[in-house]
Amino acid sequence: MENPQNRLALSLLAYAAQKDVAPERLAQVSHIDLQALRTNPAETLTPKQFGDLWLNAVHLTGDPLFGLHFGESLQLAALGVVGQLVQSCATVGEALTHAAAALHLITDAVRMQVAQSDRSFTVRFLPDPALEKAPVLQQMLELFMVFTLHEADGLVLKKISPLAVRLPYELSNPGEYERVLRGRPEKKPGEYALEFDRRYWDEPILTANYELQSLLLKKVNEQNRHFEQAKALNERISHYLLTNAYLGIPTLEQMAANFNTSPRSLQRKLQEEGVTYQQVADSIRKTLAVNYLSSGRYPVKEISYILGYNELSAFSRAFKRWTGTTPAHYQKGRFSA
Known part of the structure; x- marks a missing residue:
């Protein structure tokens, strides 16, 4: 079965070639078997190989905005079946909805979330918190932002400009971001x-x-079934919890029911992987808490309720155990920086 991530890797290699970097050299320094990548649809890159590919592409092309420019050049065909699905949709909204649901087939590093209001709709690109400090993450996030914007043009044969572009950092080259993204980015943590x-x-x-x-x-x-079955159980549970975060964190019994097994069997399989359900759930609570606090859209008390804490004090104690500070101090520090 074709691995959609491989198509993206091959497209990255092809784009680097346009920038006068030999694909063979880029693959070699990234410890990737280029021949296997080209001929074996099921060939799987490790997260380190994929990350090294990006970092080496930035280094060898000498382009610190590689992700931004790669996204500008990328075509839907590079996403394989996910790109074909997007092209077959009836409207931009439907295409974005399907793209958001299928993005994990291409990368686990970024999730896509679409939200509507009466006057606008917002596409958010959410990084995997486990990769928050990985140098490659910013490149990938910028890639998907630019790709989403430019491919919408090709689908409707109309140049679309966003009402707002938001990024969480100061830009060294704001003019280039404004050119590519068709709007001056505003900084928002x-x-x-x-x-x-x-x-x-x-x-x-x-x-x-x-x-x-x-x-x-x-x-x-x-493909969803294939990729899910290939993952460790704790990864599948983590993905489920993140995807259904709006429903809250289910109990062990509720999670076991979702996975068509008994609580005892679920816990035993997790223990074989070296974790407990409580540890997986707490890891997701921490991830969600940090994201909610960083967004600035929710008060601390509401976040506590969303994450299933009956008392704000219990949430504060847990968050301090995870991060060394209280939720209020964390949020204040993010927005006063």
């Missing part, structure tokens, strides 16, 4: 986001094909 006028949500896609979409959805679901 914890945000990689594009906000669009609501009218673009229902913009029709010229390549819409519901019959093809039905076939592609089956293929995507099949």
